[in-house]
Amino acid sequence: MEPVVRTPSARTMPLVQRFFRTPSRPPTTPDLIAALTTWRGPDATTDPDHVHRTAADFIQLAAERHTAPTTELPAVADVLTRTLLAIGELDLTDADAVRLGPQDYARRLRGAVQGADRGLSPDAAWFHDELLVAVCLHVLHHFVRRSPYIQRHMPERASRVRQLVDLNDAEVAAAARRNEPSREDAEFEVAYAQEVVRQHGWLTIVGVDFANAPDRWPLEDTYLSLQAEESSGGPATDAVGGQQRTVLLADRALEGHERVLLRGVAGSGKTTLVQWLAVDAARDGARVPFVLPVRRFAREGFPAPDDFLHAIRHPLADQAPEGWVVRTLLAGRALLLVDGIDEAPEETRGALRDQLRRLLRIFSGTACLVTSRPSAVEDGWLSQERLAEEGFTELSLAPMSRDQVTHFIRDWHTAAMGDEQCREQRDRDALKEYEQRLLHSVRIYRELRRLATNPLMCGLICALNRDRSGSLPKGRKELYDAALEMLLQRRDPERDVLYADDVRLQQGARELLLRKLAHAMLDEGLSELPRHRVIDVLNGALPAIPSARTAGDGEKIFRHLLHRTGLLREQAGVSVDFIHRTFQDYLAAKEIVARGRLNTLVDHAHQPEWEEVIRMSAAHARPDECAAFLERLLAAAPGLRRPHVNHRRLMAAACLEHVSELDPAVQELVHRRTKNLLRPTTEQGARSLGWVGPIVLEQLPDPEQVPGDQQALLLAITATRVQEDAAIDYLSRLRGRSSLAIRTELARPWRHFDTERYAREIIAHLDPAGLYFPVSDAAELAALRGLGGRPRIQVAGVMRTDELLAGLLPERLTHLWINAELPDPDMAWLARFPGLRVLRVNPRLPRVRNVPEGVTITA
Secondary structure: OOOOOOOOHHHHHHHHHOOEOOOOOOOOOOOEHHHHEOOOOOOOOOOHHHHHHHHHHHHHHHHOOOOOOHHHHHHHHHHHHHHHHHHHOOOOEHHHHHHHHHHHHHHHHHHOOOOOOOOOOHHHHHHHHHHHHHHHHHHHHHHHHHOHHHHHHOHHHHHHHHHHHHHHHHHHHHHHHHOOOOHHHHHHHHHHHHHHHHHHOEEOOOOOOOOOOOOOEEHHHHOOOOEEEEEEOOOOOOOOOOOEEEEEEHHHHHHHOOEEEEEOOOOOOHHHHHHHHHHHHHHHOOOEEEEEEHHHOOOOOOOOHHHHHHHOOOOOHHHOOOOHHHHHHHOOOEEEEEEOHHHOOHHHHHHHHHHHHHHHHHOOOOEEEEEEOOOOOOOHHHOHHHHHHOOOEEEEEOOOOHHHHHHHHHHHHHHHOOOHHHOOHHHHHHHHHHHHHHHHHHHHOHHHHHHOOOHHHHHHHHHHHHHOOOOOOOOHHHHHHHHHHHHHHHHHHHOOOOOOOOOOOOHHHHHHHHHHHHHHHHHOOOOEEEHHHHHHHHHHHHHHOHHHHOOOOHHHHHHHHHHHOOOEEEEOOOEEEEOOHHHHHHHHHHHHHHOOOHHHHHHHOOOHHHHHHHHHHHHHOOHHHHHHHHHHHHOOOOOOOHHHHHHHHHHHHHHOOOOOOOOHHHHHHHHHHHOOOOOOOOHHHHHHHHHHOOHHHHHOOOHHHOOOHHHHHHHHHHHHOOOOOHHHHHHHHHOOOOOHHHHHHHHOOHHHOOHHHHHHHOHHHOOOOOOOEEEOOHHHHHHHHHOOOOOEEEEOOOOOHHHHHHHOOOOOOOEEEEOEOOOOOEOHHHHHOOOOOEEEEOOOOOOOEOOOOOOEEEO
8 A cells, every 4th residue: 555645765765775774795685674774783873863864854855745734843753753763673674574565564663662653643643654654665665676685585575665666756746746836825925025125124333323314224235244254174184284264255154055053242243144134035035034033932942833923023924824934944945044042041042952953854955044142162052063963054253354344434434424415514524534533543553453343343433433522432341331321321412302202311310220121131031021021120120210210100211211222122012122132231230230249140150141241240340349259250169060160260260351450369369270271181172262361371381381282282272362462472482383283373363463563473483384374354465465475375354356466476476275255256367476386265165267277276
């Protein structure tokens, strides 16, 4: 009897073959099936998790052609996995299974698993049972094809299996011809795409809210194309050495990768990139984008496909045809944009990740981008091994280059001018002067260069520079203090909005109320609160704030804060969040210190999502409070795992960078307790220490006293990630090492430091033998040209052809490595370099063309 649920043999047989070992010779006798499975025995090549992934692929194939219980597909995958694992438990030969036929073999497998359909609805249990029969048919077909014994001794049975497979494929082909999208789906998809563009096609630039300036700008006019880095490699074992990074245009990240985990620090542009990808997909029409901010469903778990639109409170949720999202996923046309997976509470994060994994296994043709803040501690699914298993590539948003910072500053000031017809000439002249001052300041002041590495911080710096007539604060805490003063006290007067409502609150009261909201979000583990909860928090806070309690109730105060501070957003009238998570963390830290609850942070010090709150709390704390807090971070913690204890102590070291006054004895205690932690023993450990900050440089051993190259390499890996000018002094004591791996590591971070100084003190002293010198922008190319050029150069940043022609020395260049996406893949211009012998092109990048004769291309 043929199966009711059918899957095409051309796509099913490769999946079945994953289950069984390839015989070294054609079998001449029946084989025990359990001995053939790939997940059993000492030489097993797979595991049960691999079977689960294959089960999800079977379900995807079946659901493309049959009505499936969409909300239960993950549960069906779990049950099917347990049933398929029984293949390795039954005492049957391949000939026994073929003799049984697909129906009876499926029953034997189900019978071997107690309660295999327990927990499934009747529809889901039927789908599981019929799909199992289909899978068993293809398993038997595999046995027939591999075994001359079965073909010779059981010709009728073998012929019947082949006949069932042919009938199955004929019906699959006929069904495919009938399976055209409905008119209702097509019409809704047009309306949905228009709504995506309307929702996400606009951008707010931080700090640009002056009189006559619009509230938002078209995304396509103001979007800054960021760069993303893909790391590869490990220990320095090849001719280039070290861990390498490929630089891609972030907005094209999904062109070469179906699934991407994108890491980026707060304010680096992750959400803006999600907007860009959504709008681009909606306009192109090839994929249907689903923007899924995790904060909207963080506690409830990852929504089932049919609930996508309701979970994010999409305005067209009630108009979507029933099953439209599932049909889009099954067709392989969906683009999932999961924004901020790190914003889920710790207690639900693991379950949420697992739900996403299961969904992606079932809808295996779905493209997906997941964004997250970087973490000093790898956790669960975000580790490299788990990412690779799920088909994800990890990318990191790169800090803005010098050229990008320059472009951002100019674009910001252009936007700030607003309607030039409505702005007096002297105002435009003043803005132009502030722009020129800031461009000069960013070039010469290290503090500003260090802060201006992402769009959020660049926007704040521009706004404060204008607000303070070119006089900028130094340091991150001071920058945010000044930003809050500007937004909470001076924003309305600047916009000539003095009496927009009858609430009169000064900066102190506004900040107090915003602190209460930020603290409530932190306390409840959320990045947004329901609107009614926000009103409750404000009503609870008002009686203790005399200047605010007479101004109105929580509802009225909320509307005032929403419209007059520029720090809050209301989502569809249902939930409220801060315009950026950084403001939430900063205000929550101030509230924690004000309440005298600094020590409560100790219990969270091993959690990466609390790092910014802890650092800023230490910065705001009084000296005695800070000292006691750091001592508790350093103290033993019974029951806490060793990695978490170490992370607490490293947090104490990281806080030293931000405190303004601290007992020297406590400083010495931090140094002693973290001394051994700051001596890396692995490359991964060496890389992870960079986030601690400049304090790490004081704890590392003298590199000139380290005898072996391997230990010296680990020190270089740590020091290059500190990204403070003090690191140059440390690294200069490693520049004479002959090891190619060490020289490669010293050349790699040039872009993170002052160009001229790093060129003078590090790059100029590195032995060029076999070393590719990386250049990420025109300034580095010019500096390298000033040093006389180098024979081997790696293009490690997105650069135009004219910039490369101006910076590379024709008479010196022999080897060129393209390790960044170039705007133009035409390499005909290389004919101007007569000594060029080798062109190395990263295979992850678009293919180059017109390479001159005589130049060898390598990967």
